[in-house]
Structures are given as C-alpha cells and as structure tokens.
Amino acid sequence: MGSSSSVAMPSRGGPGAPSRRHVRGCISPRLAPNLALAAAAGLALCCAVGLSMGSAHPPPVALDDHPAALACKLHRTVQGPPVAIPTAPPPPSGTGTDSVPSGAGIFRVTYDLAAGSGTLHRLPLVQGEGGDARVLAPLWDAAAVLATTPPAARRIFTSHGDGPGAGTTVPFDWAWLSPSQQEALDRPPGGTAGDGLGPDRVAWLRGERTLEGGTFRARAGLLGDAVHGTPLYLAAGANLHGDAAYAAFQAGTLRRPPAVYLGANDGMLHAFDAGTGAELFAYVPAMLVPVLNQLPAPGYTHRAYVDGPLAAGEALVRGAWRSVLVGAPGAGGRGLFALDVTDPAAFDPASSASLGALWEFTERDDAAIGHVMQPAQVARLQLRTRHGKPEYRHFAVAGNGLNGRGAAGALFLLALDKQPAERWRLGGNYYRLDTPPGDPALPAGLGAAAPVTDAHHVLRHAYAGDLQGNLWRFDFTRNAPWRTDPAMQPVFVARDADGRPQPITQPPRIVHAEGGGYLVLFGTGSLYGREERDPAHFVPQSYYAVYDDPAATPGRPLDRADLLERRAEGVAGGAHVILSGRAASVGAGDRARGWYFDFADGATSGERSLAPGVIADGKLVFATVVPGGDPCADSASRTYVLDALAGLPADASGAPLPRGVTGVLVSDLIHGPPMLLPGRRTLAPRDPTGRIQVTRDTTIVRFGTQGGPVDGGTSSAGWPAGRLAWREVANWRQLHRKAAQGQRP
Known part of the structure; x- marks a missing residue:
C-alpha cells in the first residue's frame, strides 16, 4: 500500500481555459471531470470526442471533453489541479513566523485544447507570515525541455x-x-x-x-x-x-x-x-x-x-x-x-x-x-x-x-x-x-x-x-x-x-x-x-x-x-x-x-x-x-x-x-x-x-x-x-531517604 494506514484517526487535537472560438449557446469548460460527449444540438462544446459507448445496459453515461464549465468569458489556457511536493513540517515556534519548508512546491499542468498541447511546471511555493501562499517562477517547464530532446x-x-x-x-x-x-x-x-x-x-x-x-x-x-x-x-x-x-x-x-x-x-x-x-x-x-x-x-x-x-x-x-x-x-x-x-x-x-x-x-x-x-x-x-x-x-x-x-x-x-x-x-x-x-x-x-x-x-x-x-x-x-x-x-x-x-x-x-x-x-x-x-x-x-x-x-x-x-x-x-x-x-x-x-x-x-x-x-x-x-x-x-x-x-x-x-x-x-x-x-x-x-x-x-x-x-x-498529569507519591520521604543513601527504591 502507498501508506501505513488507509484510515484516518480524527482525534481532536494531537499531532499525528483552453483556446477556442466563441461559440453560440456556450456551455459552462472545466466542470465535468471526464470526457467524450458528442456535441449536442444547440449547445456547442469546445471539443467533441468520438467515443463508442457500446450497447451496455443500463444506459451509458455521455462523457464530456472538458472537465469544467465553459464560461462565455473565454481564456487562452486552463490550469489543472496541482500536486504538492511532500516536505517535513516546520519546527515549533513561539513567534509563529515559520514559512513553508525549504523545497516545498507544486507540479502544475496547463493545457490548450485548440492547440492540443500542454505544459508541466514545477513551481516553488512560499508562505508569508500571514499564512498567505504564493508560487514563484517555474523551476522548469517539461514541455520546453522535451522540445530540445532529439526524437531518436x-x-x-x-x-x-x-x-x-x-x-x-x-x-x-x-x-x-x-x-x-x-x-x-x-x-x-x-x-x-x-x-x-x-x-x-x-x-x-x-x-x-x-x-x-x-x-x-x-x-x-x-x-x-x-x-x-x-x-x-x-x-x-x-x-x-x-x-x-x-x-x-x-x-x-x-x-x-x-x-x-x-x-x-x-x-x-x-x-x-x-x-x-x-x-x-x-x-x-x-x-x-x-x-x-x-x-x-x-x-x-x-x-x-x-x-x-x-x-x-x-x-x-x-x-x-x-x-x-x-x-x-x-x-x-x-x-x-x-x-x-x-x-x-x-x-x-x-x-x-x-x-x-x-x-x-x-x-x-x-x-x-x-x-x-x-x-x-x-x-x-x-x-x-x-x-x-x-x-x-x-x-x-x-x-x-x-x-x-x-x-x-x-x-x-x-x-x-x-x-x-x-x-x-x-x-x-x-x-x-x-x-x-x-x-x-x-x-x-x-x-x-x-x-x-x-x-x-x-x-x-x-x-x-x-x-x-x-x-x-x-x-x-x-x-x-x-x-x-x-x-x-x-x-x-x-x-x-x-x-x-x-x-x-x-x-x-x-x-x-x-x-x-x-x-x-x-x-x-x-x-x-x-x-x-x-x-x-x-x-x-x-x-x-x-x-x-x-x-x-x-x-x-x-x-x-x-x-x-x-x-x-x-x-x-x-x-x-x-x-x-x-x-x-x-x-x-x-x-x-x-x-x-x-x-x-x-x-x-x-x-x-x-x-x-x-x-x-x-x-x-x-x-x-x-x-x-x-x-x-x-x-x-x-x-x-x-x-x-x-x-x-x-x-x-x-x-x-x-x-x-x-x-x-x-x-x-x-x-x-x-x-x-x-x-x-x-x-x-x-x-x-x-x-x-x-x-x-x-x-x-x-x-x-x-x-x-x-x-x-x-x-x-x-x-x-x-507534563500531562501528576501522580501523588505517598511514600516520597522514604524514597528520598533511600536515594540519599544510594539504595534502590
């Protein structure tokens, strides 16, 4: 398994958009998490994907080509959900000014459906004293690196x-x-x-x-x-x-x-x-x-x-x-x-x-x-x-x-x-x-x-x-x-x-x-x-x-x-x-x-x-x-x-x-x-x-x-x-005397 336990312990307290032409009757790109719905009458999708649904029974599910709601306000590219790079948590502090640990960052995908292209970036992530997070300039762009690699x-x-x-x-x-x-x-x-x-x-x-x-x-x-x-x-x-x-x-x-x-x-x-x-x-x-x-x-x-x-x-x-x-x-x-x-x-x-x-x-x-x-x-x-x-x-x-x-x-x-x-x-x-x-x-x-x-x-x-x-x-x-x-x-x-x-x-x-x-x-x-x-x-x-x-x-x-x-x-x-x-x-x-x-x-x-x-x-x-x-x-x-x-x-x-x-x-x-x-x-x-x-x-x-x-x-x-609790030791005088004499209690 990928982790030591698959069940969380909920103890209360305790450590442990794509480039596309303006379309008639737009339909909200980024919502459906999956693809392949043929364009329906009166509602133009940014891209329709041909996918055979077979003859399964019950009725099949038509899958959309784009996972989000298409807005009439068109954007050039769409960003996908990022993935964090795991890091150790910051040490305890009395001042509360710790930032995200060194090496923290995210991997993020962007894509342009009209061009059929995408990018993958690694971006450092920093956090200010107020807790606000921001990303810095990419450390690399996998698409740019790939473009310089000979096909052979x-x-x-x-x-x-x-x-x-x-x-x-x-x-x-x-x-x-x-x-x-x-x-x-x-x-x-x-x-x-x-x-x-x-x-x-x-x-x-x-x-x-x-x-x-x-x-x-x-x-x-x-x-x-x-x-x-x-x-x-x-x-x-x-x-x-x-x-x-x-x-x-x-x-x-x-x-x-x-x-x-x-x-x-x-x-x-x-x-x-x-x-x-x-x-x-x-x-x-x-x-x-x-x-x-x-x-x-x-x-x-x-x-x-x-x-x-x-x-x-x-x-x-x-x-x-x-x-x-x-x-x-x-x-x-x-x-x-x-x-x-x-x-x-x-x-x-x-x-x-x-x-x-x-x-x-x-x-x-x-x-x-x-x-x-x-x-x-x-x-x-x-x-x-x-x-x-x-x-x-x-x-x-x-x-x-x-x-x-x-x-x-x-x-x-x-x-x-x-x-x-x-x-x-x-x-x-x-x-x-x-x-x-x-x-x-x-x-x-x-x-x-x-x-x-x-x-x-x-x-x-x-x-x-x-x-x-x-x-x-x-x-x-x-x-x-x-x-x-x-x-x-x-x-x-x-x-x-x-x-x-x-x-x-x-x-x-x-x-x-x-x-x-x-x-x-x-x-x-x-x-x-x-x-x-x-x-x-x-x-x-x-x-x-x-x-x-x-x-x-x-x-x-x-x-x-x-x-x-x-x-x-x-x-x-x-x-x-x-x-x-x-x-x-x-x-x-x-x-x-x-x-x-x-x-x-x-x-x-x-x-x-x-x-x-x-x-x-x-x-x-x-x-x-x-x-x-x-x-x-x-x-x-x-x-x-x-x-x-x-x-x-x-x-x-x-x-x-x-x-x-x-x-x-x-x-x-x-x-x-x-x-x-x-x-x-x-x-x-x-x-x-x-x-x-x-x-x-x-x-x-x-x-x-x-x-x-x-x-x-x-x-x-x-x-x-x-110290989470105290325990009364009734015979502490006897124990103290033995300790002073070098005896084991």
Missing part, C-alpha cells in the same frame, strides 16, 4: 498487443511493433487499406517535427494536453514492512531520482525527472495503438488518449519488491495498465532494474470493465494460509467505472504479478466482485474503493459508491476466492429529500468512529453529461458521514433518516454558508449513525461535490463546484472545513460549534481536493502544572483554472504537551 533519444515503449510475444514491453519504434499494430498505424483515419505512411506516423508520434504542416498536422508542442490527468509524484518508498528484503528495496528507492508522472492526450504516459523536468521515459498503452493514427491527421478532432487517473504503490512482484504505477486511459479507453517504476531512469525490460510494463487489462479481457475515472489502489490481500502461515498477493483494486457491460457495478482485483504472456483468468489472476443490479433506467458503475487495512497493511474491507447512490462495503477478511453474496445490500443509499438517487462519483474518506467501527465520508453529484449542466435538471446534492461496523450483524441499508441533519443556510451575497445542527456523538452503541447536510440552494445553484475531501487534525476539508443557474456565467466553488465526527464547524480549540461559518465562496472553479500546507506551530508558556498547549495552524490553499493560489483560510488544532 527519447525512451518510448509500448507492449505487443496480441500474437506471439503479447504483453512484451518493446520500444515504440516501427520495427518493434507487432503486425497488427503496424497495420493499424499504416492506415489513415477511417481507411481500410494501408497508405505506406506507418513508419512516418510512428516518427511523428515520437516527436519528429519535419513531417508537420504537410502530410501531418503541425503541433504547438510535443507534450499533449492533460485535461483530466493529474501529476503523480513518486520519490522514496514508504517504510511499510519489517523484513530484510523490503528494507533493502526501500533503501534502494532512496537512490532513485524522484519522478513525476503525467498522462496526456498525445497517447503517452510520461515520466519526468522531478529535479530537471527531463523525460525519463514514456509509455504508449497497447490498447490505444489502434486509434493513434488519428493524432497526426491534418483534420484531427480532439479526443482522449491517456487522460485518466494514476496511482502508485509497492508490491511483491515475481519474487521481488517493486514500485508499481497503475494508470487508466479514462475516457480514452476502457481498462487499466500497470508499470514497474522501481527505477524510472532504467525503465526497460532489457534492464535488470525494471520489468517494464506489467500488464494491460481491457474490455477484451472482461466486458464489465469501463472507463475508469478514479485512481486504483495497490493492495495486499491474504490469499491463503499454508502450514499455519498466511500467504499474500498484491492486486490493483479498482471499480469498473463508467459504461462497462452489465447491469451492475463491479470491483476488480487484478494481480500485479501476472506474467506478460499469461492470459487473464477470472478466479485465477483476477477477481470481480459484482454488486446486485440496480435501477435499469439509470446508469450504473462503481467508483474508486477506499481501503481499510490492518496493522500488517493487509486489505480487510473496501468502501465504494456507485452512480445510483449506493455505498457498498466489500469484505476481504477471508481467504480467496473473494466474491459477493447475491443478497448483498448497500451500507447506505444516498437519496435527496424527494427520494431521487444522488450519484457518488468520488472515493470516500474513512475515519475511526467513537466506540469502534468507521465513519465513511463522501459527497454526491456528477458532471459528466450535458443534462447535468442544464439548470432545469439541477437537483439537490449532499454531503454524508455514515457509520458502519463490519463486525456488527448486518441490518437494513441506512438512509438519511438515520443520520443527524445539519442545515446549510446561504447568506446575503453568498460569501459563505452558515451550518447548524445539534452536537451529538456519532458512532457505536446509542450514538447517532452519522450526519448529513444538503448544499444550500442546490436546486438553484447546482452545487455538488466531485473531489474527495482531506482529513487533517480531526477536520474534514473539501471543495464543491457551483456551476450556477446561468450556463454562460463563471463557475464558482466553496470550501468547507468541518469537524469530521460532528459534521459541524469548530472553534479555535477544536470544539464543534452548533452554529458556525464555513463554505467560503471563490469565483473560480476548484475541481481538485484542497491543498493543506503545514503552517506555524505555537508553544504557549507552561501552566502551573507543567503542561504546554501546542497550537498548529494548517493553511488551506485552493487552485482554480486561472491564476495563482486562492486563500482558503486556516484550520487550527491544539493539543497538550509537556
């Missing part, structure tokens, strides 16, 4: 898609491609016969610029746009296990170059040196080779390629520990791929330091897999027990996403140690856990799973939501084969006050609840299709915290009537929200079974929650999207900071308030999770008992589609330190 010097790879050597990692050069891959690249888009330009197409895809402007289209740059791709930063391995083999592996990761990974719509997954911005390698998923001939065409219409989520973790693969990256094309294709990125500078199957591409999994392997839009998890599961000892296997765990075949959602477990030439076998090297069929009139599909692991980092449970508002728990406490009970029921069903299903499109967040069990936190809403942007179809969306105890006797699915209601009231001008409710314990026993609130004026504003929240110091921080009732108006966002257990704002000491301010509004689209920066830590003077009160501030920074960081406020948490 680029290390680009793919996999043989079929036939002899299927699954083998090979250089992305004409001579190395399989016959079927060569045939696909030798045809013009829509053609059935070869035109002899296959080698030239491959050269163009590798970055050859001399062919542009004539036979093939001219490019603004070699790095493609990353509309939905978020950079993934990977440095040293996590310290998860205690055996010698893992310790040696973890020590080796300290010597590898930190890398940042980015999928783009140039058909490649790129790995860049985090220090210099130089490309270390690129990978072309074999599943996309059949449609790569569209990219060089002079009449190219933008479509998705490698435009989905990325995730990384550590796994025992073929007898050795490896760093593994699991990616998805998103709307570019139905499936997933896995790479060995233990040493990104040596990514090459010819190198002993890398296994190259581990596998690809597509709808040809299982028709239930769809467009995966949320990150997978790398998980360790107990396979069997032999001679009294458990045996483990590592899997990529992912929901089936959107538009998979079938009437239900499915959770996939894909073995990371599958051999390249080995065929996928259900119940052998992969497992599929189906949920019961839902309403056939509504789209189906399971989102990302939130894992719950034990002290040995073994997956025991996973929670995931679907498009029909069901929250599911999957049980892995027993050995393989894992399957779901046909009578399986959801833990919770999200419906608004009028009984309409509320889609869950984000991975939940999980915290330990009081008295045992877990509190599962998630928001509802989606922005995939045109109808969801139409104010006439706005419906109220909500945020939920649902209690669940896997050890308890199963009962009926919970609904909002079982939870504590919090009321969100908008204020004049809409600058913030007042959230109120009865403070009460949430958890096991006689405690409430969770809390919820409906976003204020949701049926008018269309406010919804698309990105997962962040848990820090017992607080839940999350952002929402507010597209508004005017499709040509700028979109906005709100940021909420709540006590995770109470579902209410908290005061400076961390105590929940029965009525407090939250939901701060910003007039830009915040389509990613908030970024939390370690702020100052203040030590108060010792009190007469020797106790010290430590206060830690966390600065909340939000990044929109335009401009720099937006201040999201500060969250504070306090906890006692120093």
Whole structure:
C-alpha cells in the first residue's frame, strides 16, 4: 500500500481555459471531470470526442471533453489541479513566523485544447507570515525541455498487443511493433487499406517535427494536453514492512531520482525527472495503438488518449519488491495498465532494474470493465494460509467505472504479478466482485474503493459508491476466492429529500468512529453529461458521514433518516454558508449513525461535490463546484472545513460549534481536493502544572483554472504537551531517604 494506514484517526487535537472560438449557446469548460460527449444540438462544446459507448445496459453515461464549465468569458489556457511536493513540517515556534519548508512546491499542468498541447511546471511555493501562499517562477517547464530532446533519444515503449510475444514491453519504434499494430498505424483515419505512411506516423508520434504542416498536422508542442490527468509524484518508498528484503528495496528507492508522472492526450504516459523536468521515459498503452493514427491527421478532432487517473504503490512482484504505477486511459479507453517504476531512469525490460510494463487489462479481457475515472489502489490481500502461515498477493483494486457491460457495478482485483504472456483468468489472476443490479433506467458503475487495512497493511474491507447512490462495503477478511453474496445490500443509499438517487462519483474518506467501527465520508453529484449542466435538471446534492461496523450483524441499508441533519443556510451575497445542527456523538452503541447536510440552494445553484475531501487534525476539508443557474456565467466553488465526527464547524480549540461559518465562496472553479500546507506551530508558556498547549495552524490553499493560489483560510488544532498529569507519591520521604543513601527504591 502507498501508506501505513488507509484510515484516518480524527482525534481532536494531537499531532499525528483552453483556446477556442466563441461559440453560440456556450456551455459552462472545466466542470465535468471526464470526457467524450458528442456535441449536442444547440449547445456547442469546445471539443467533441468520438467515443463508442457500446450497447451496455443500463444506459451509458455521455462523457464530456472538458472537465469544467465553459464560461462565455473565454481564456487562452486552463490550469489543472496541482500536486504538492511532500516536505517535513516546520519546527515549533513561539513567534509563529515559520514559512513553508525549504523545497516545498507544486507540479502544475496547463493545457490548450485548440492547440492540443500542454505544459508541466514545477513551481516553488512560499508562505508569508500571514499564512498567505504564493508560487514563484517555474523551476522548469517539461514541455520546453522535451522540445530540445532529439526524437531518436527519447525512451518510448509500448507492449505487443496480441500474437506471439503479447504483453512484451518493446520500444515504440516501427520495427518493434507487432503486425497488427503496424497495420493499424499504416492506415489513415477511417481507411481500410494501408497508405505506406506507418513508419512516418510512428516518427511523428515520437516527436519528429519535419513531417508537420504537410502530410501531418503541425503541433504547438510535443507534450499533449492533460485535461483530466493529474501529476503523480513518486520519490522514496514508504517504510511499510519489517523484513530484510523490503528494507533493502526501500533503501534502494532512496537512490532513485524522484519522478513525476503525467498522462496526456498525445497517447503517452510520461515520466519526468522531478529535479530537471527531463523525460525519463514514456509509455504508449497497447490498447490505444489502434486509434493513434488519428493524432497526426491534418483534420484531427480532439479526443482522449491517456487522460485518466494514476496511482502508485509497492508490491511483491515475481519474487521481488517493486514500485508499481497503475494508470487508466479514462475516457480514452476502457481498462487499466500497470508499470514497474522501481527505477524510472532504467525503465526497460532489457534492464535488470525494471520489468517494464506489467500488464494491460481491457474490455477484451472482461466486458464489465469501463472507463475508469478514479485512481486504483495497490493492495495486499491474504490469499491463503499454508502450514499455519498466511500467504499474500498484491492486486490493483479498482471499480469498473463508467459504461462497462452489465447491469451492475463491479470491483476488480487484478494481480500485479501476472506474467506478460499469461492470459487473464477470472478466479485465477483476477477477481470481480459484482454488486446486485440496480435501477435499469439509470446508469450504473462503481467508483474508486477506499481501503481499510490492518496493522500488517493487509486489505480487510473496501468502501465504494456507485452512480445510483449506493455505498457498498466489500469484505476481504477471508481467504480467496473473494466474491459477493447475491443478497448483498448497500451500507447506505444516498437519496435527496424527494427520494431521487444522488450519484457518488468520488472515493470516500474513512475515519475511526467513537466506540469502534468507521465513519465513511463522501459527497454526491456528477458532471459528466450535458443534462447535468442544464439548470432545469439541477437537483439537490449532499454531503454524508455514515457509520458502519463490519463486525456488527448486518441490518437494513441506512438512509438519511438515520443520520443527524445539519442545515446549510446561504447568506446575503453568498460569501459563505452558515451550518447548524445539534452536537451529538456519532458512532457505536446509542450514538447517532452519522450526519448529513444538503448544499444550500442546490436546486438553484447546482452545487455538488466531485473531489474527495482531506482529513487533517480531526477536520474534514473539501471543495464543491457551483456551476450556477446561468450556463454562460463563471463557475464558482466553496470550501468547507468541518469537524469530521460532528459534521459541524469548530472553534479555535477544536470544539464543534452548533452554529458556525464555513463554505467560503471563490469565483473560480476548484475541481481538485484542497491543498493543506503545514503552517506555524505555537508553544504557549507552561501552566502551573507543567503542561504546554501546542497550537498548529494548517493553511488551506485552493487552485482554480486561472491564476495563482486562492486563500482558503486556516484550520487550527491544539493539543497538550509537556507534563500531562501528576501522580501523588505517598511514600516520597522514604524514597528520598533511600536515594540519599544510594539504595534502590
């Protein structure tokens, strides 16, 4: 797993826009987090992506080409959500003037859809005494560095898609491609016969610029746009296990170059040196080779390629520990791929330091897999027990996403140690856990799973939501084969006050609840299709915290009537929200079974929650999207900071308030999770008992589609330190006398 625990401890206190022409009837670019909706009558999209939805039942979801709301006020470029570079927090201070630690920064993507180009920058991040954050000039621009790299010097790879050597990692050069891959690249888009330009197409895809402007289209740059791709930063391995083999592996990761990974719509997954911005390698998923001939065409219409989520973790693969990256094309294709990125500078199957591409999994392997839009998890599961000892296997765990075949959602477990030439076998090297069929009139599909692991980092449970508002728990406490009970029921069903299903499109967040069990936190809403942007179809969306105890006797699915209601009231001008409710314990026993609130004026504003929240110091921080009732108006966002257990704002000491301010509004689209920066830590003077009160501030920074960081406020948490308690020693005189005589007490 990528971290030592997948469940947060919410203890209260305690350390631990694209270039485009003005269009008629504009439709709000940056909201839908995913792509490929054909332009609809009367509403012109900035780019329509051709994507076959198949004949799945229930009805498919139409995916938009641009993740945000298109404003009539046009901008040249759009900025994607940034990724922070992890750093150590600043030391405690009595003055409270600490800034962000040295080396802090972000990786940020910008893209121009009309040009089909993108950039990736590394930007230093500084923080003033007042807590405001700002970014400095970029240290490097990966697109600019890539432009100076000779095409022949680029290390680009793919996999043989079929036939002899299927699954083998090979250089992305004409001579190395399989016959079927060569045939696909030798045809013009829509053609059935070869035109002899296959080698030239491959050269163009590798970055050859001399062919542009004539036979093939001219490019603004070699790095493609990353509309939905978020950079993934990977440095040293996590310290998860205690055996010698893992310790040696973890020590080796300290010597590898930190890398940042980015999928783009140039058909490649790129790995860049985090220090210099130089490309270390690129990978072309074999599943996309059949449609790569569209990219060089002079009449190219933008479509998705490698435009989905990325995730990384550590796994025992073929007898050795490896760093593994699991990616998805998103709307570019139905499936997933896995790479060995233990040493990104040596990514090459010819190198002993890398296994190259581990596998690809597509709808040809299982028709239930769809467009995966949320990150997978790398998980360790107990396979069997032999001679009294458990045996483990590592899997990529992912929901089936959107538009998979079938009437239900499915959770996939894909073995990371599958051999390249080995065929996928259900119940052998992969497992599929189906949920019961839902309403056939509504789209189906399971989102990302939130894992719950034990002290040995073994997956025991996973929670995931679907498009029909069901929250599911999957049980892995027993050995393989894992399957779901046909009578399986959801833990919770999200419906608004009028009984309409509320889609869950984000991975939940999980915290330990009081008295045992877990509190599962998630928001509802989606922005995939045109109808969801139409104010006439706005419906109220909500945020939920649902209690669940896997050890308890199963009962009926919970609904909002079982939870504590919090009321969100908008204020004049809409600058913030007042959230109120009865403070009460949430958890096991006689405690409430969770809390919820409906976003204020949701049926008018269309406010919804698309990105997962962040848990820090017992607080839940999350952002929402507010597209508004005017499709040509700028979109906005709100940021909420709540006590995770109470579902209410908290005061400076961390105590929940029965009525407090939250939901701060910003007039830009915040389509990613908030970024939390370690702020100052203040030590108060010792009190007469020797106790010290430590206060830690966390600065909340939000990044929109335009401009720099937006201040999201500060969250504070306090906890006692120093001498926490006194104990009376009744025989102190006797002990003192013995100590003076040199005797042991």
